[in-house]
Amino acid sequence: MTKIQDSVLKKQDEDWKKDQRDHKRVPAITNGIVNPAKPSVGNVKRALETAILTPPDSEEVRKQYGQTQGLWSQSSGKLEYALYKTFLSILFVIYACVRYIQYEYNRVKIRILNLAYSPSNTPQLIRQDVMKLQKLPKRLAAILEKKREGDVGGGTSGLLNDGSELVAWSISAGIKHLTLYDYDGHLKRNVDEFRSSVFHKLCKYYDPTNVPKFAVRIPQWNKVYFNSANADTSEAKKVAIEISLLSNRDGRETIIDLTKTMAELCAHDEMKLSDITMKLIDSELTQLVGHEPDLLLYFGPSLDLQGFPPWHIRLTEFYWERDNDQVTYSVFIRGLKKYASCKMNVGK
Structure with a gap:
């Protein structure tokens, strides 16, 4: 040495x-998820509730709304905000569904491989x-x-x-x-x-x-x-x-x-x-x-x-x-x- x-x-x-x-x-x-690689319907539901139902409580957003003048401008701003959130939510749901299908496919493939390749202590x-x-x-x-x-x-x-x-x-x-x-x-x-x-x-x-x-x-x-x-x-x-x-x-x-x-x-x-x-x-x-x-x-x-x-x-x-x-x-x-x-x- x-x-x-x-x-x-x-x-x-x-x-x-x-x-x-x-x-x-x-x-x-x-965020408390036991297996982050596994998609969860509950997680998707919570994300949608947060994205669509939660009002814009950000201080910066409220400030921008407060500076907007006129009823029409304020209504159009809220409508635009709702459209953007809806679009992002749809994209998230599509991704979650695709990822869930991919996860289930990979798990089934692993189970089949485990059956096909079994050393049986031999x-x-x-x-x-x-x-x-x-x-x-x-x-x-x-x-x-x-x-x-x-x-x-x-x-x-x-x-x-x-x-x-x-x-x-x-x-x-x-x-x-x-x-x-x-x-x-x-x-x-x-x-x-x-x-x-x-x-x-x-x-x-x-x-x-x-x-x-x-x-x-x-x-x-x-x-x-x-x-x-x-x-x-x-x-x-x-x-x-x-x-x-x-x-x-x-x-x-x-x-x-x-x-x-x-x-x-x-x-x-x-x-x-x-x-x-x-x-x-x-x-x-x-x-x-x-x-x-x-x-x-x-x-x-x-x-x-x-x-x-x-x-x-x-x-x-x-x-x-x-x-x-x-x-x-x-x-x-x-x-x-x-x-x-x-x-x-x-x-x-």
Whole structure:
């Protein structure tokens, strides 16, 4: 480990001790709507009532009406205002209807895909799906999000189950490196529970006496865990997959810490300014965070990177299903199919 990496890891460790949890992700403002991607008849009704029935109580509007002279001018102004509001309301209703039809179509399509692509806890079925592909990503990444406790598959246990499913699918598909990212770092803080969840999930896919070996790597702590929490480390060195757990702390904040560290080393004449090159930065970030994934999957209604390390997605392919909010095998295999069919032109 170089001096730069050692200094950055020390800073990260100090920040982690000061705050035992990463900065909590603030959800987007949705005006109280549970699922903003899903159109609601009630929301359309409320918007229409606001647009048509609510009188113009804006002070600026009242001022303009007060300056208008004559009964005819005042009546025509109100009529024009009502026409504009009616026209905008009609446009809104048309958009809401089109969006609702589109949402229902996407949801039905996702249900059909889930029925068509069902691994049934069987690695052989996953291998059959993968064997048809021309190429596979060597490094796969996925952005996971913790759902509310009351939702299906919500809470920390739901997040651990989603991560375990992805590990089982990746091993069955022959992918050797998997990166799991969740903004608040719940997987990191529950690494022992996550290892046990992965082990039990692999027992369902494979014979319990022949469970594939795996390693869980946490770059921020510079630690590697092998197999389940009670496994013998000496017997688990050769693994079928390496799982990296990342959070928002491994993104921009790591780049900032690296920049500060190199600036301090230059200020103390421990490093020359000419030594700082793009190759050095790329090498240090690779050691601190990991390699760039070939494919990034997001299991949400619209693509939201949520602070995923920006340095590591320069040539990464993205895939998500619109209006989807579940970690499903259909999204996983369709993402692999898209990657297999894409053509990448890298400039010199």
